[in-house]
Amino acid sequence: MSSRLRACVFGRFFSFESIKEVMNKANELRSGDVQAGLCATSDRERVAAKRVLSELTLDELYEAPSVPYESDELTRLFQDGCEAAARRRLGGLSLGQVREWLLDTRTTGEDVLAVSPGLTPEMVAGVTKLMSNMDLVVAARKIRVVVRCNNTLGLPGRISSRLQPNHPRDSEEGILAVILDGLSYGNGDAVIGVNPSTETVESTVEILSRVKALMNKLAVPTQNCVLSHITIQMQAMQKGAPLDLCFQSIAGSEGANRNFGVSLRILDEAAAMTHELGTAKGPNVMYFETGQGTALSADAHHGTDQVTMEARAYGLARRYKPFLVNSVVGFIGPEYLHDGKQITRAGLEDHFMGKLSGLSMGCDACYTNHAECDQNDVENLEMLLASAGVNYLMGIPAGDDVMLNYETTSFHNNAALREIYGLRPAPEFEAWLERVGLWRAGKLTERAGDATLLLNREDVRAVVFGSKRRSA
Amino acid sequence: MSLDDSTVDSIVEAVLRNLREGAPPAAARPLGAGPVERAETVQACTPAPRPVHAVPAPAHAALLPRLVALTPSQVAMGRAGNRFRTDDYLRAREGQADARDAVHSEVPDDWPARHQLLSLRTQCVDRPEYLLFPSKGRRLDAGSVAALAAQRDSAPDVQLIVGDGLSPNAVVQNGAATLAAMQRAFAAAGWRVGAGCYVKYARIAVADEIGVLVRARATVLLVGERPGLGTGDSLSVYIAVNPKLGQDNAEKNCISNVRPIGIAPEEAAAQTVTILKRGLQLGVGGVALGLGWGRK
Numbered sequence: 001m002s003s004r005l006r007a008c009v010f011g012r013f014f015s016f017e018s019i020k021e022v023m024n025k026a027n028e029l030r031s032g033d034v035q036a037g038l039c040a041t042s043d044r045e046r047v048a049a050k051r052v053l054s055e056l057t058l059d060e061l062y063e064a065p066s067v068p069y070e071s072d073e074l075t076r077l078f079q080d081g082c083e084a085a086a087r088r089r090l091g092g093l094s095l096g097q098v099r100e101w102l103l104d105t106r107t108t109g110e111d112v113l114a115v116s117p118g119l120t121p122e123m124v125a126g127v128t129k130l131m132s133n134m135d136l137v138v139a140a141r142k143i144r145v146v147v148r149c150n151n152t153l154g155l156p157g158r159i160s161s162r163l164q165p166n167h168p169r170d171s172e173e174g175i176l177a178v179i180l181d182g183l184s185y186g187n188g189d190a191v192i193g194v195n196p197s198t199e200t201v202e203s204t205v206e207i208l209s210r211v212k213a214l215m216n217k218l219a220v221p222t223q224n225c226v227l228s229h230i231t232i233q234m235q236a237m238q239k240g241a242p243l244d245l246c247f248q249s250i251a252g253s254e255g256a257n258r259n260f261g262v263s264l265r266i267l268d269e270a271a272a273m274t275h276e277l278g279t280a281k282g283p284n285v286m287y288f289e290t291g292q293g294t295a296l297s298a299d300a301h302h303g304t305d306q307v308t309m310e311a312r313a314y315g316l317a318r319r320y321k322p323f324l325v326n327s328v329v330g331f332i333g334p335e336y337l338h339d340g341k342q343i344t345r346a347g348l349e350d351h352f353m354g355k356l357s358g359l360s361m362g363c364d365a366c367y368t369n370h371a372e373c374d375q376n377d378v379e380n381l382e383m384l385l386a387s388a389g390v391n392y393l394m395g396i397p398a399g400d401d402v403m404l405n406y407e408t409t410s411f412h413n414n415a416a417l418r419e420i421y422g423l424r425p426a427p428e429f430e431a432w433l434e435r436v437g438l439w440r441a442g443k444l445t446e447r448a449g450d451a452t453l454l455l456n457r458e459d460v461r462a463v464v465f466g467s468k469r470r471s472a
Numbered sequence: 473m474s475l476d477d478s479t480v481d482s483i484v485e486a487v488l489r490n491l492r493e494g495a496p497p498a499a500a501r502p503l504g505a506g507p508v509e510r511a512e513t514v515q516a517c518t519p520a521p522r523p524v525h526a527v528p529a530p531a532h533a534a535l536l537p538r539l540v541a542l543t544p545s546q547v548a549m550g551r552a553g554n555r556f557r558t559d560d561y562l563r564a565r566e567g568q569a570d571a572r573d574a575v576h577s578e579v580p581d582d583w584p585a586r587h588q589l590l591s592l593r594t595q596c597v598d599r600p601e602y603l604l605f606p607s608k609g610r611r612l613d614a615g616s617v618a619a620l621a622a623q624r625d626s627a628p629d630v631q632l633i634v635g636d637g638l639s640p641n642a643v644v645q646n647g648a649a650t651l652a653a654m655q656r657a658f659a660a661a662g663w664r665v666g667a668g669c670y671v672k673y674a675r676i677a678v679a680d681e682i683g684v685l686v687r688a689r690a691t692v693l694l695v696g697e698r699p700g701l702g703t704g705d706s707l708s709v710y711i712a713v714n715p716k717l718g719q720d721n722a723e724k725n726c727i728s729n730v731r732p733i734g735i736a737p738e739e740a741a742a743q744t745v746t747i748l749k750r751g752l753q754l755g756v757g758g759v760a761l762g763l764g765w766g767r768k
């Protein structure tokens with residue numbers, strides 16, 4: 001094997017000890033791989049690794065999981081769960097050939113989804129390392145992953161958004177005010193998802209109930225979610241809280257998930273409970289967030305690059321047929337993704353890898369102010385993702401999250417993306433927008449941006465303003 | 473292409489002018505940041521208040537201010553087509569400019585001496601390395617360890633530490649007042665406070681190493697926090713009881729948003745004393761104190 005792991009670039013030979021070293025060094029440059037001491041030491045070594053990788057077969061990658069089978073429950077899930085029939089269809093092809101097959105205009109999204117169950121995360125990550133940014137857009141665009149909860153996401157010609165109405169002290173009235181504002185721009189068809197600042201069962205029950213009360217009064221077809229720890233959401237469900245989507249942050253190794261306080265067993269239990277006690281129609285009722293660098297930050301990356309670890313998070317997510325999965329791509333900070341270029345690349349990689357894994361992918365195109373990144377960078381990433389057929393993006397007032405203290409994308413941006421690309425909301429949500437006078441003939445009406453348009457009725461006002469007069 | 477003489481002259485002139493005006497040296501700026509800010513442009517000013525809302529002809533005009541008052545988020549912004557109004561666009565840019573300038577600022581080299589602080593530094597060689605390699609900002613360099621060795625027997629009740637963190641500007645603007653408020657409050661509480669120190673390129677965990685070296689019962693770190701929009705002057709206070717290397721952040725207490733329009737220095741100092749009294753009495757810190765200031 002090792003005699004094959006070498007390539008010549010402009011007169012110089014580069015050889016690699018293992019498939020793992022090839023995978024690590026074939027990544028586009030990013031600060032997390034530098035920090036971990038895993039990246040190529042020169043551009044020539046990087047492209048040599050890509051050359052070697054392009055000649056490895058999918059079967060060879062199957063035999064080289066990045067985390068040992070014996071010590072990691074995710075690796076066992078991936079290896080044992082890899083569908084043999086699907087794997088046989090491409091198994092003998094080299095990664096270079098797989099890349100060309102994905103890009104071939106005759107290969108349809110249905111063709112890709114048919115082989116997806118035969119791909120392990122290492123295969124998904126491997127082919128991603130051989131693709132340019134435009135390759136990632138072309139290949140992802142053809143893969144449509146359609147999912148259903150109360151709404152339908154992922155249909156061609158449509159794009160949705162998560163409305164993220166966070167409040168620094170979890171004021172329910174403040175949360176509802178932002179929801180009304182976001183709905184008035186046509187945001188919120190993927191989920192109304194609140195990050196609580198205080199993670200207690202009581203506050204999770206309260207926020208879920210209050211948001212659901214508003215959704216019911218407005219008869220708006222969407223999903224509610226409170227992004228507290230999954231075990232807290234389980235207790236909230238058991239107390240009878242109305243919960244549509246069950247959320248958890250996940251990562252690509254057993255150890256990294258332990259750092260999040262979850263395991264396969266806990267996730268299995270939560271998914272079963274949500275199907276039983278959750279309030280959504282389904283069948284897709286789970287919501288996961290991921291992000292490159294998570295495993296490294298937990299020191300649970302097993303010497304593996306952050307693209308491969310991210311693909312493993314998607315390999316875990318697909319077990320639960322989730323309604324939503326998004327990478328929170330720039331949240332983690334510049335020591336993992338240094339600048340706008342690295343964040344953009346990672347956003348496109350994550351979206352493609354998620355789609356190739358059969359997931360309904362969104363993205364939180366975001367950054368912190370100590371990264372070399374600004375709103376122009378995330379606007380660029382949003383436009384690229386919209387052209388790549390992303391299922392949903394984030395909607396926050398002015399793109400500034402006043403609770404989590406990071407910068408992301410705005411209600412206005414989601415409206416503008418629909419304008420630029422001629423995209424429409426989820427069909428159930430679009431019909432509601434038309435009913436309330438916010439949407440007509442494929443675009444927002446003049447009334448858009450006026451939250452008080454949704455406050456015509458006294459019972460709606462009572463839910464928003466009067467915590468004492470609230471009724472279910 | 474070569475520069476003609478008049479261009480060279482104008483560059484030299486500009487450099488000399490900047491030096492006369494006390495602008496920071498160009499080396500302190502991020503690569504490609506362009507010319508240094510002119511000192512004469514630095515003066516106190518507050519932004520004009522935002523309009524309550526910018527929605528033309530709302531369906532229920534009386535309800536809109538009530539909605540706006542419910543959240544610090546920017547709702548009812550109005551729109552220019554599907555984009556921000558110009559004023560909102562520029563306000564967002566101002567907020568981010570303040571944050572980014574804060575991240576890339578530096579505390580002047582003579583600042584520690586002027587505040588009677590021992591000057592230390594971590595293992596980072598410069599600010600870019602500080603931003604990309606957090607682990608190097610958690611440990612002191614060899615010279616700083618040696619400097620602290622002289623204080624090995626000071627064993628104070630509370631070791632006060634100032635660190636530049638992710639916003640050196642916050643230290644420059646609010647560090648002195650917060651430090652003074654802490655010193656007054658600790659003296660009033662009757663605690664022995666060792667000689668204070670300042671750490672350049674500091675992450676939170678460097679306080680643990682300092683606390684261990686001087687055998688302090690507790691450390692209090694004032695550090696520039698990661699700036700949000702328009703919060704480049706915001707300090708955080710990290711309080712750690714029984715410092716040890718590798719102590720988890722959940723074992724520390726944090727007070728954030730210490731700045732003129734947030735938590736005032738005196739209030740932050742009073743909260744710190746409350747936390748420390750309980751912490752020193754029980755010998756634990758962080759979430760275990762049950763004071764609601766624990767930080768994950």
